[in-house]
Amino acid sequence: MRLGCLMVMSLGLASAAEPELPRATVARVTGAMVVDGRLDEPFWKQTAEQGGFGRLGGKGTPSVATTFRVAADATALRVGIVCQEPNPEQLVARTSRRDGPIWSDDSVEFLVQPGPRFYYQFAVNAAAAQFDARVPLEGGAGTAEATLWDGVWQTAVHREAGFWSVELRLPWAALDLGPETLGTWRLNVGRTAARRMEYSAWAPVVKGFHDLPRFGYLDGLAIKPTDYPLDGSRLQIPPLRVGGNRFRLRLPARRAGPYQVKMAVQRWAPGPPPARRPVGQPLSAKGGELAMDLRVPVKEAGVLQQLVVEVAEASGRPLLLRAHLFQAPDPLVANLAWPVAYAGDGQVRAAVTVALAPGFAPGLLTARLTSNGKAVGKPTAFPLPRSGDYPVALPLTGLPDDLYQLELTARVPEVGEFREVLPFYKVVGPFDQAGRAAGPSS
Template sequence: MKSLFSALFLLLSISAFTQEKDSIPRKQIYISRINDAPKIDGRLDDAAWKNAASATNFVERLPNNGRSIPDSLATHVKVAYDDLGIYFGAEMLDPNPSEIRKELTERDGIGNDDFFFILLNGYNDRQQSMQFIVTAAGVQYDAKMTNGNEDSSWNAVWYSNVDINDRGWTAEIFIPYSELRFPEKAIQEWGLQMEREFKRSGTRYSWSPVDNTKGSFSIYDGEIHGIEHIQTPTRLSVQPYVSTYLNSYDGETSTNVNGGMDLKYGINDAFTLDMILIPDFGQTKFDESVLNLSAFEVQYDEQRPFFTEGTELFTKGDLFYSRRVGGAPFGDVALQEEEEILDFPSSVDLINALKVSGRTDGGLGIGFFNAITEKTYVTVKNTETGATRRELIEPFTNYNILVLDQRYGDNSSVSLVNTNTTREGHFRDANATGLYVDHTNKTNTFNYFGGIEGSWVMEEGTKTGMEAQAGVSKISGKNRMDLNANLRTKDYDINDLGYSSATNFVRYQGLYQRRLLQPKGFLNNMYLNWVSVHERRLEPDLHSKWILNFNSSFTTREFFNFGGGFETTPIGTNDIYEPRVDGKYFSIPAYYDVWLWFNTDFRKKLVVEVLADWYKYDERGRGDLIFDFSPRYRFSDKFNVRLSTNVRLSDKEEGFVDFLEADDILFGQRDRNTIVNSLGANYIFNNKMGLNLAFRHYYSEVFYSEFYTLQNDGGLSDYGSKNDEYNTTYNSWNLDLRFSWWFAPGSQMTLLYRNATDSYIERSHINIGDNFKNLFDQPQVNSLSLRISYYLDYNRVKSWFKSNDRPTVPQDAVGYRESKMRL
């Protein structure tokens, strides 16, 4: 433990005081200001392109890293700017234009498509860029890319169009300055990367060459020069919405109408305020619910756009789990013997939320998040008298996050994160703070990382805990390695605004990876990974588990992907969490796990993904079999269907069941069978309008055959009494049918039909017919909703009051500037 803290202190010292100069050569382009902007129609025939600077000499990045682009695919990109934004006109030759891949998808989707890709970094720090992609079908995709990690939830308002001709295809793009971040300087120097995907051969070409032997993709940005004396536009936009719902549940029908607004304001050139007023999340994707028999809660993905968009700063250190905001109430109710709860809410209402984030010219990122949730009550009924009362289980609650993230060098940062949850009255409050370092050396061959966190929970006293981690990784060459250590104390708890499951452990992990950097033989790439993980309980010391793992991945020149692996816990596991009691543990015999997987060429109309995974334990008759089969078929460039079936059969699994008298813990031996069937389909009318179907049926049954009590040595002794009440069958059924139409830039209409139900019964071994009869006998949610949001930009609204000969904002979604536009 002392060595872990020493290593962490050394890493923090190195990162805080080491400043390095750029080490990667920069490709450059010098661009000029234009007076007459091109019409964004996909055709590069405007006068503005005649003398514009041209970016050429693209180089293959994948799979043959470093090879020059062939003449038959020559790519030329014209770049220019004016007072409102930056323009790109890309011409991409193709010897067979009729074969250009142009599958239609919903916005922010890339299917079997050729595409053109732009990365812009206004601060030129090689760490965070704005990403803009347009496919050959004209579909837009945008994201924020931070150190090679992509956040596609970010949405910008920009303009593009494409044209397929007898030479290949062209893309024309206009990106307003309002969607970019850059310092307030007379002379700008931005980072720039551009790529072209040629889907038929599965190759990708970059303007600025990328060396895949070391470092992350983002450090190979080139540079734009020549942008001078531009003004940061007023960045103010609002997105009012109106929604209406027709709901039917358990024979009762209700309707409601909602209205609210999202606001985005550029405080200055670097910082942006995002605010949501009167939120409505009724059309978010359904959660993929499961029957949870583990010691920990299920961590579901965030589906609400406000909490996924532009949150890269707030996810530093993993202290923020946004589902806590507006999630399940934390409080509990003390019931008398004759009382019962009539209704217990699954979530609390969000009143409003805001976030402020940005980065200074010196590389300091600052993020602030605040949200307030409403009081929440339950209704308690006296079963003898029939009287009811309301009990407060969640008061007004304020959630805060503050992040400071200082970048330096090509790919390094030091971060401080604080989260705070304050509840009104005598309810539980909490605070957590983390300090993190991520340091990459000058040659981009080694990465050093570490962090330390503290948690404070105030509830009838103060509970404090801590976590620390440190490690080093070799990130270059064919042979790569990673060594790291991580510990958490028993009382570490960030669950008021974060997610922490396992505690009271120290873990040591080592990784060795062998990779193929260039195609060789019949392979395009290969990854071979060997992993060792050793974990112990901290207090009191106890061996927990030792895992040995080998896994592999291969891609052939024909883009057939396959792999597999082997994992074992050779000396078994002492599970300190399954008993649900501090100080207890449950001994699990060693297991051996073998798996194989493959998927066929994603460029084909029919794609099949298959996984087979088999666990065998050192215990007679105990094992798990997992099988996953997922075919998808593309009927046309507009219509595709995806199926998925996942089956898990667990024989003679052992685990926690219940608490007994005299502090005994009941365990059981159980067979568990789980089947998940999913169906997805898209019909895309054009690049702004689509119909999407999402269906999922989850089924899990548990049958107990033996019962035991847990012993102090982690073993089990016969309980002798069999009780069928613990047998379980759980079903979850969800169907969403959604029509979306992006009828104007940033503006969307969504019509959603939703059908959902679930069932939980204390029986198993039910035949299929009876199972579905029981499921559909349960109350069902049938909901039809319509939501319309409209994007209003300050500059656009201002133009409505100007004369026609001096417009400053887009006149339609195709041409941002149909006529001369000057400030």
């Protein structure tokens, strides 16, 4: 009996020690939003300011304050974050690339859980570099699925004396909304002050910004489950290469439509996402699925690019937005077996790899030798029916010792021409007959 009382008292003390989870309410607003980081549009004055940040793990109040506001319109969530900072010129922002390690910089993170399957992380450093992730509730933030997800969203950073501020615009169509969407979302906002190595958060998290059970609450969203009838949570885009990539868009649909698919491909750059153009005519879902074959033309390799896919309803309102960041591999890569060829080898050999989008028209791989800018011998052509590895060998018999270049050119109809030049020396080797004759006697 005494033990039972102690257990009840212990449970009561533990419950009393649990911090109260904070709540924020979304302000429904209208009017344009210019994403410039300034928070100077009139609607921000209608939005309640949220503060009360604490150091990570309940270790007291941070040395500088952070506040945020959340508003919503018919198509997106609007977030404004203000970080007090006595020396904004000393902010740390080493990372400039998309999805880089911005958490080691001065940065803010907006984490939100709209439904039972995922929560989302949108992070921005003081140089406006972005990081995003869609974290499955089964598996957690360390899974590849989380970090490979790319959202379509906008952000900007502004600095002034005494503070720096961030604006984010997160389209509803990027958040996998549907019948499972919660009436009240879970929310946390975190800040990293890199120079002071200080981490603070709005919610009383202990294990880090991703401590989901201790997230606060976001009220007042009023999302209708029927407004988003497409399920893009399992949408997968295959690896993209130079050429005309093709894949089949397949989306479970809870409404017949009609729908308009739109698409854009371009180099990735900070700022607004690229304008999407319609692909084909509006189409309807059949058998509960919206399906369409998409052709994705890629013209460059080795640079960060983005594919944006949008599906809109007849009125033009976006229902699904998904980005895919990629860097296409070089279409032609060649390596010599050895940068020096001996006379006794009889030939120069190279390993050639062709990496183009599947289904291209057969082309030709041409190899030739040059020296001092002049062709040596006749070129040799190899059929190029598909991507893959191609061994190349050209004869060296009768050629004098010299510096040569093995020039390789892949020509593929409707895709392009790609070239590699591999320099090498032809010399008399230690086991060549000529080498032994010229060497000193023993």
